[in-house]
Amino acid sequence: MADLLNDQIKGQVRDVFAEMQAPVQVLFFGQKDNCAYCDDTQQLVTEVVGLSDQLEMSVYDLAKNADVAALYNVDKAPGLVLAGKSGDALVDYGVRYAGIPSGHEFSSLINDLLRVSSGDSGLDVKTREYLKGLEEPVLLQVFVTPT
Template identity: 45%
Template sequence: MDDETKGKVKEALLEMEEPVHILIFTSKDNCPMCDDTVKIAKEVSELADKLTFEELNLESSKDIAERFKVDKTPAMVLLKGKDRNGSYMGIRFFGIPSGYEFTSLLDSILTISHGNVGLSDEAKEYLRNLDKDVHMQVFVTPTCPYCPRSVVLAHHMALMSDRITADMIEAQEFPELSQKYQVMGVPRTVINEVHHQEGAAPENMILDLIRKA
């Protein structure tokens, strides 16, 4: 980040209320974006006293990786708290959150910290009473200007229910997943493996998919 960007990010992070810890899982093999992902987390964490990060090797930290069901790298898991023992909020990033997706990372940090979820009252009520597990995967690319809207929506939904896990997945870094879920364009939201929505769909459309899941 240049100095101007750092200044803007630092100002935004002043809104943090509770501490947030970023767990980054990396691996030595087949992870060309691991170093850059760690660099982003390090730079951001240096701009706020309430933000910390920790790098873990996926192979040597299998017990922690299993806790958060992390099976690929680079991966970020955001926790509400000061360390790895913080509260898991169901929010993960697979692949580097760069380009437009950097805004998704900042939004998730801030929303975990202050708890102001940007959903309708109807959506909040439905998600609070969710009676099934939901896995949301939002496929993105760093150059997609519409993708953060879908990632932010999924992450806000995860914050409303401990039954939801919401992932940002950088489509180009994980081509096998992109092929599996037939990602021809981004954003593409996949829910519980079978239901999907292309484009930056509004809240009500994603809620309908969750109801069907």
């Protein structure tokens, strides 16, 4: 299959990734059947991860690797987890994608990779203070479309 990203996009993304100083692990979860966008998503992420030495990807199957999926609360395919790294250990910030991150979501993915790498959410101080005080689970599900 031909690359999904053209050379111009690759160049631009490589440029913004140049500021990345800490590694990010992208966990990809696919499934064999009934997944229209698993192959494209895996290829897209493979191409993105190839644009920086700080990025690594690991590939899982939602069913066969159910233990890993459960560990990262992944229940959809294609699914992505953007995890930071502390030495060899992964740091799960709870940042996930379900479905192919193309179109608008492609830039969200690039920005999120940069944020996870830097460990800086970019949020206001007030928002951060509020979030630090939370003591119960919060699941934010942001519905988006590529266009």
